[in-house]
Amino acid sequence: MDALANQKSLTGDPDRGAARLAPDCAGTNFYALDRGLRQLLPLYLSNGDFTRLEPQFDRLGALAGGRLDELARLADKHPPILHPRDRFGRDEDWIDYHGAYREMEGVAFGDFQFHAMSHRAGALGMDRPLPAVAKYALQYLFVQAEFGLMCPISVTDTSIHLIRKFADKALQDYLLPKMLSGDVTAMWKGTQFMTERAGGSDVGAIETVARCEDGEWRLTGDKWFCSHADADVALLLARPEGAPSGTKGLALFALPRRLKNGRRNSYRIVRLKDKLGTRSMASGEIRLEGATAYLVGDAKSGLKQMMEQVNLSRLSHGVRAAAMMRRCLNEAMICAKSRVAFGKTIIEYPLLRRQLLKIMLPVEQSLSMFLFAASAMDRANDGDKDAANLLRILTPLLKFRACRDNIPVATGAMEVRGGNGYIEEWVNARLVRDAHIGVLWEGTSNINALDIITRAVGKSGAHRTLAAALGKLLDESVAIPVGFRDRLRGTLDRALGFAERVAAEAALEANARRAASGLYHIASAVLMAWEASRPGTDARRALLARLILEHRLGTQDPLAPSTGDWETGAAELLLSERNVELAEVTSILE
Ligand SMILES: Cc1cc2nc3c(=O)[nH]c(=O)nc-3n(C[C@H](O)[C@H](O)[C@H](O)COP(=O)(O)OP(=O)(O)OC[C@H]3O[C@@H](n4cnc5c(N)ncnc54)[C@H](O)[C@@H]3O)c2cc1C
Numbered sequence: 001m002d003a004l005a006n007q008k009s010l011t012g013d014p015d016r017g018a019a020r021l022a023p024d025c026a027g028t029n030f031y032a033l034d035r036g037l038r039q040l041l042p043l044y045l046s047n048g049d050f051t052r053l054e055p056q057f058d059r060l061g062a063l064a065g066g067r068l069d070e071l072a073r074l075a076d077k078h079p080p081i082l083h084p085r086d087r088f089g090r091d092e093d094w095i096d097y098h099g100a101y102r103e104m105e106g107v108a109f110g111d112f113q114f115h116a117m118s119h120r121a122g123a124l125g126m127d128r129p130l131p132a133v134a135k136y137a138l139q140y141l142f143v144q145a146e147f148g149l150m151c152p153i154s155v156t157d158t159s160i161h162l163i164r165k166f167a168d169k170a171l172q173d174y175l176l177p178k179m180l181s182g183d184v185t186a187m188w189k190g191t192q193f194m195t196e197r198a199g200g201s202d203v204g205a206i207e208t209v210a211r212c213e214d215g216e217w218r219l220t221g222d223k224w225f226c227s228h229a230d231a232d233v234a235l236l237l238a239r240p241e242g243a244p245s246g247t248k249g250l251a252l253f254a255l256p257r258r259l260k261n262g263r264r265n266s267y268r269i270v271r272l273k274d275k276l277g278t279r280s281m282a283s284g285e286i287r288l289e290g291a292t293a294y295l296v297g298d299a300k301s302g303l304k305q306m307m308e309q310v311n312l313s314r315l316s317h318g319v320r321a322a323a324m325m326r327r328c329l330n331e332a333m334i335c336a337k338s339r340v341a342f343g344k345t346i347i348e349y350p351l352l353r354r355q356l357l358k359i360m361l362p363v364e365q366s367l368s369m370f371l372f373a374a375s376a377m378d379r380a381n382d383g384d385k386d387a388a389n390l391l392r393i394l395t396p397l398l399k400f401r402a403c404r405d406n407i408p409v410a411t412g413a414m415e416v417r418g419g420n421g422y423i424e425e426w427v428n429a430r431l432v433r434d435a436h437i438g439v440l441w442e443g444t445s446n447i448n449a450l451d452i453i454t455r456a457v458g459k460s461g462a463h464r465t466l467a468a469a470l471g472k473l474l475d476e477s478v479a480i481p482v483g484f485r486d487r488l489r490g491t492l493d494r495a496l497g498f499a500e501r502v503a504a505e506a507a508l509e510a511n512a513r514r515a516a517s518g519l520y521h522i523a524s525a526v527l528m529a530w531e532a533s534r535p536g537t538d539a540r541r542a543l544l545a546r547l548i549l550e551h552r553l554g555t556q557d558p559l560a561p562s563t564g565d566w567e568t569g570a571a572e573l574l575l576s577e578r579n580v581e582l583a584e585v586t587s588i589l590e
Contacts, residue, residue: 022334022336022338022339023335025065025334026065026069027066028065028330029058029061029062030061030062030064030145030326030327030330031057031060031062031064032058032061032062033065034061034326034330036367037057037140037141039536039537040371040537041057041137041371042536043531043534044374045133046131049130049131049134052126053130056112056124060112060141060142063107064142064144064145065144065145067107068104068107068142069145069427071100071101071104071145071146072100072147072148074100075101075146075148075279075280076279076280076430078101079098079280080096080097080098080272080280080281081095081272082094082095082229082271083095083096084268084271091264093264093268093269095272100280101149104149104280105149105152106184108142108149109156109187110183110184112124112138112142114135114139114142115160115180116160116180117129117130117135117138117157118130118131118132118135119180120180122182123182131374132374132375132381133371133374133378135374136315136316136319136370139153139316139320139323140320140322140323140367141323142323143319143320144324144326145327147277147278148278148279148281148434149281150316151227151228151278151281152189152191152227152228152231152281154313155190155192155227155313156189156190156231158190158313159191159192159235160180161308162235162308163235165297165305166252166296166305167254171296174294175254175256178232179232187232188232189231189232189233190228190231190232190234191228191229191231191234191235192234192236192306192313193223193225193235193255194223194236194237194306195225196208196222196223196224197222197224201443201444203237203247203303204246204247204250206237206250207221207222208223208238209221209238209240209241210238210251210293211240216292217240217253217293217294218290218291218292219236219267219288219290219293220288220290221238223236223288224285226283226285227281227282227283227441228282229272229282229283229284229286230257231257232256232258233254235252235253235254235255235306235309236255237251237252237306238251239251240299243299247303248300250302250306251300251302253293253294253295256293256294259292265291266288266291267287268286268287269285270284270285270286270287271284271285272284276433276437277434277435277436277437279433310442310443313442314396314398314448315370315373315374315377315395315399317399317442318366318369318395318399318402319374319398320438321366321402321405321406321438322369322402324406324410324435325366325402325405325406325409326367327427327431328409328410328412329359329360329363329409331413331416331428332412332417335416335417336352336356339417346416347575352416355416356575357547357571357575359409359412359413359416360574361544361547361548361552362405362406364528364544365405365520365521365524365528365544365548366401368524368527368528368531368541369397369402369520369524370398372394372523372527373391373395373398376394377391386465386468386469389461389462389465390462390466390469392462393452393460393463393465393466396443396448396449396451396456396516397452397516397519399448400445400448400452400513400516401517401521402438403438404438404439406438407438410431410432411432413428413431414428414429414431414432445513448516449513449515450509452515452516452519453502453515457499457500457502457503457515458503464496466523467492470492470526471489473526474488474529476530476533477530477533478533479533480533480542481586481589481590483589484529484545484546485529488526488549491522492526494518495515495521495553496519498514498515499516501515502515503515517552518553522548522553524545525544525545526545528541528544528545528548529541529542529545532582532585538580539579539581539584539585540579540580540585542582542585543573543588543589546566546588547567547570550567566588569588573585
């Protein structure tokens with residue numbers, strides 16, 4: 001049932017009270033609803049892959065708006081329960097999940113095989129692994145319904161990556177067949193335990209000790225934040241006895257939940273966290289009591305190896321934020337078009353229209369940015385060094401900005417629904433709760449901003465690769481008025497100069513977030529102008545590029561009216577339902 005049919009069924013209510021409330025997006029197809037995604041995918045995927053995979057995007061879009069949405073609602077209301085002991089008093093700890101969560105696992109790990117789709121052929125009938133663009137587009141659709149489960153899905157995917165890349169053959173032969181399986185009842189899922197009480201950001205403070213006894217590694221210590229706490233295999237950092245302090249002394253280990261003889265490994269899930277969001281998924285505390293683990297790769301490169309997983313997770317977090325923001329925008333739009341106040345639908349009011357644009361802008365920015373980053377990943381996987389350097393900077397940019405933007409977007413969408421947005425029966429309340437974790441895990445906003453400025457810009461010079469890539473896109477955007485292209489080019493130069501300066505002068509460190517935001521905003525504006533210039537793409541993306549220049553990268557007098565005529569015209573077009581040709585927006589760009 002689509003949203004309007006949903007609304008019609010409400011009008012059947014005898015006192016018509018229900019019809020006075022705005023409907024939500026339940027029952028719609030989230031792919032069909034997403035004009036941006038549908039138009040951009042052919043730009044970032046090969047023709048063959050797009051044609052082959054589009055039915056899967058459509059199928060997942062329908063599931064996300066339908067069954068998955070129902071299951072996600074239930075799983076959020078029935079969080080996992082830890083049983084620390086069995087009835088005989090044995091420390092056989094286990095976690096019970098609601099049937100709704102288990103059913104979603106079936107869709108994710110069995111039907112779509114998210115965890116394996118970029119490692120082997122066979123997922124979704126493909127004769128080779130899926131491109132990164134397709135994988136992240138599928139994650140984006142899934143998360144519009146269910147956010148919590150994407151953590152175990154993604155961390156299984158990224159654990160497989162690390163084991164394939166760094167583990168020795170024996171360990172690979174032991175773990176990979178189980179982890180790559182599409183049989184939900186038998187497969188092994190992965191996770192990552194890094195944070196301890198002594199430090200999340202300050203990983204070098206890790207206190208877990210690894211002791212080698214008779215050729216076997218035994219781990220002792222406490223892991224403080226362990227999402228997907230009952231995973232079958234966890235990747236973690238520990239310090240081998242005698243290794244130096246700080247990050248240099250950390251080694252990477254794989255910790256199986258069950259030993260080869262079938263018995264429980266020597267660690268316990270001490271308790272589960274009572275969390276603000278991601279409530280369907282179990283995050284716990286783990287006590288390692290001489291647990292058996294396998295060394296992964298070089299004992300002296302533990303953190304360096306682990307950072308590959310962190311970076312993959314950061315990209316996925318950016319995609320998840322983009323997904324939740326899209327859901328927020330869809331909810332806000334359907335609400336604004338049907339809720340009546342003072343005799344008019346609320347979308348007709350200028351203040352509300354402005355609010356909708358404020359929600360829309362970061363949503364569309366994050367969509368362009370994640371597709372661009374994923375396409376860089378595809379080229380990097382094919383051996384393109386420039387693309388790898390591009391991905392180096394795009395990953396923390398997306399994680400930092402999209403996750404941060406998710407919070408005001410979720411709050412904004414809640415506000416558009418009015419009081420009902422605050423009530424847990426509607427999805428908005430969950431979206432507000434879930435939005436906040438993005439600025440914490442896999443590095444807080446500060447840690448990601450520092451990574452961008454001090455390392456990606458200061459050490460790797462990745463901003464120059466970004467500048468070259470964006471410059472090339474501007475060269476290709478010949479259909480965009482030259483004056484607007486020049487503005488974009490000029491702003492790009494300034495953003496790069498600012499980032500370089502902050503990277504070079506230690507005294508400017510407090511500007512790292514501003515400098516990182518500048519890079520994100522100009523990159524997304526250039527992408528949108530380029531996308532708008534492509535045949536068949538909605539040219540309204542160029543209007544969004546202008547909004548970025550004015551509102552994110554320009555200066556405004558807080559004591560003067562902010563809306564020029566162009567903004568009223570732009571809002572009219574952006575809030576309409578139709579595709580727009582470039583000719584219609586050219587005058588607004590000039
Ligand atoms: C629900 C949930 C699930 C999680 N799951 C996992 C998991 O599965 N595995 C895992 O390993 N971890 C997990 N984490 C941990 C998470 O990654 C950390 O909480 C996060 O990295 C922050 O670390 P911290 O809590 O120690 O905060 P701190 O590092 O103490 O940071 C506190 C504040 O100081 C700031 N700060 C720190 N250093 C600097 C600096 N140099 N400059 C400026 N500001 C700075 C931070 O930005 C932050 O605002 C999870 C956390 C939560 C909440």
